[in-house]
Amino acid sequence: MNIKRCEKNPLICPSDVKPSRPDFKVEGVFNCGVARYNDQVILLCRVAESAVGTSEDEVRVPVVVNNNGTDQIDVITFVKSEHPELDFSDSREIHRAGAARGKIVNLTSLSHLRVARSTDGVHFEIAEQPSILPSSEEESWGMEDPRITQIGDVYYINYTSVTPNGPATSLISTRDFEQFTRHGVIFAPENKDVTIFPEKIGGMYMAFNRPVPSAIGGPEMWLAKSPDLIHWGEQKHFCGLSKDSERWDNGRIGGGAVPFLTDKGWVKIYHAADRNNRYCLGAFLLDKDDPSHILARTREPILQPEAEYERNGFFGNVVFTCGCLLEGSDVVIYYGAADDKICRVDIPLQDIFDAMETV
């Protein structure tokens, strides 16, 4: 497979992004939704910020709160020595301590969404300020991992809306990436990695979603239907984890990029991780008229963390995509590398087809 990582990788780094306020530090710019808008390539980037002042003894956590009807961002300080009940070892999250990994008590960073624009798909101009800030009602712990589905001239943006009551998925729409309309939570927690098909199929919209049940079952892909993009049902289990202890896809599996239609059927780039949280990408070929039917799939990753910028970062050994574009004969995949940078890789569509096995 001719995997052409962009020579300019990483395209966007934390140092390229202006913090949203002086006492914040950009920890990561990654996991971006992708769209074509007029003659531009738009990346809607997840920008994760921490509060300046986090030290060996303290962790400072930004969260959104509502004060007298107005959303504002506050910083909570944890003095580590005062919290023996908490585990601060994960760079991304504060957990309850104990024999088993406990519930997440807070995230260490707060993510918002920010537009970056390009005419060549390689050099991006990044907005000086957040394009969409999290709200206290739906996402007081942040907005993460947006996917963009263009239907007509409306762009539907779904993203993980993180609250203390769980990470859910919410929907926003825009026509110009300047004015945004909120449509609320479309999938109750825990549900992430939603990707919406760009047209109705059999009279209904369809979306992959990745619930994480607690008592029974694992983080696996489901497929839902909707008449209006806002209300979803008719859920069916789509694809589960590998049971093989050696496989790259035995830990979690989720939506990846928005599917695109080819003459062979829908191509769906997805992500999976092993039990050590090493994230790779794979691809499905799905029936044009019934995407619940997998025609073929890649058995080995089409992209895995190998480059230095993929192996090392805020959370290493991660390649994670929220969107791609078909340009000529290449699939152009924008992806988050090590949870802190945005990169690009071009892979010939035919090479992906050639790597697939019929199911």
Next chain:
Amino acid sequence: MNIKRCEKNPLICPSDVKPSRPDFKVEGVFNCGVARYNDQVILLCRVAESAVGTSEDEVRVPVVVNNNGTDQIDVITFVKSEHPELDFSDSREIHRAGAARGKIVNLTSLSHLRVARSTDGVHFEIAEQPSILPSSEEESWGMEDPRITQIGDVYYINYTSVTPNGPATSLISTRDFEQFTRHGVIFAPENKDVTIFPEKIGGMYMAFNRPVPSAIGGPEMWLAKSPDLIHWGEQKHFCGLSKDSERWDNGRIGGGAVPFLTDKGWVKIYHAADRNNRYCLGAFLLDKDDPSHILARTREPILQPEAEYERNGFFGNVVFTCGCLLEGSDVVIYYGAADDKICRVDIPLQDIFDAMETV
């Protein structure tokens, strides 16, 4: 509060229910949906059956499988000594063993739904055979805890559809409790304890649902909207757990009975459990036009496991309702006692109002 437990309690016991096949044993008949149909009170009972032959050394587990396009029920046998990795100590479930309570590997029983009919609301005639059997596709581990919402002359039945990929919620409709139409999974796993309001409010149907997120948050109540009862969105967090380590409602909280309208607003009987899985009932009073707004609530349980038949059974110290009827000035609550019997309690509506505190 004048809590009038029915003298005939328990109204229905496992010994009253004919097993669906000779090699099965009815372990429980409980958690029934409730409806008025013509001059009858209908209970749609959850009937949980185990496979005969379970012994100290063996656990036999019934599951639904699909063989050549036909659903059939198979029995899987676990020889305990051959599975040191499993924990058989819970009467309801087989877990992965370990320091923390692991994922559920199988349920010990398989539940189906069965109609019971009465003209006086006390003496019930129970169908000889299952009314609705689980399907291999959506509920190979069973159908549990139905709630019935009557809208016009259609009865909408939502229930927990349990699969190896998690417990989800599905919808079935009927006009006569003889012919049933399936509408598929309406809430992805893990989501239980759904109760649908019996009319549109502000132009939309509404339902409580109780997702159980894995990484962040607890088993708490959310409120969703739908244009058609099949597709749901606009989810909002409704009510969380008590943080008080001594309270009866600090472990889990969920839907209970279908809400009913009074001149003060919607009355919603719900259930909650403490961290020892002791289940009780409480009540909310909700704004007529905006049920997300809690006007008042009972702070102490309106029903708690006190009678011998509530304290002892398949899983003791449980009172759990899926439906109630307003009869004159009384709320008639049908409830599962100790996860194996169906009981009835009548409580004056005014007494419930009197026990409420304004929120």
